[in-house]
Amino acid sequence: MSHNPLTKKAIRVFAIIGVVLTFMLAGGAPSDHGIAGFNPIALIQQIGQ
């Protein structure tokens, strides 16, 4: 674990952004399937099959 204050601050910023994004993804439900004709998750699933 780094003791560099700047690194600690960066970790804290990424952590709070991570929590906010997780909350958004769990609660939001926009239909963006096929965004710009490309959905990487669907593509990964197709490759997996």
Next chain:
Amino acid sequence: MIVLTGSLSLMLGVLIWRYGRVGLDQLATFQLRGGLAAVLALMAQIVSMWTQQHRFEWLAVSILFLAWFGWLNRRHLGIVLASVGIALNMIVMLANGGVMPVSPESISRVADAYVEPGTPLSFSKSNVQTAEQTTFAWLSDRLHLPGPLGQLAAWSIGDILLLAGIWHLLWSVMKGQVDYARVISEDVAAVS
């Protein structure tokens, strides 16, 4: 999911551009409670999207964790506003079997293809269904940005409130308007 990540990135970009390093310093000192609840809520929905089984039940589990997170962070106006938006999304999803309805017209505008009503979109909360098949259709994904941006996604009223709440949260934190004296006094009161 992609547009939500993009929306958050855009918000952060604007706020960092406006408030710079001071804004990031403010963000580094900010705390949200119950991050685990948000993670568990998302995990329940990922299972639902991945398996496309027991969607109503998984949604109910997710709602419990989201309500827990919202309650723990109710002192932040942005979280309250976002939670109201999420509640609207959850109402329409619960009323439609655990999925977010989107009309064939809306999905054709987003994906430029006709999708038969009754089709669940892969790894998504959305299910294509007509307005007649939808309970609380006014809460479903039916809003589009103007012009070419309309292709990005179909949004619900709940999504708009969610984004407004997150914007208010980040803006109030990064510009330094959180009343830390009140927050600390509440923490002390909660512990004692």
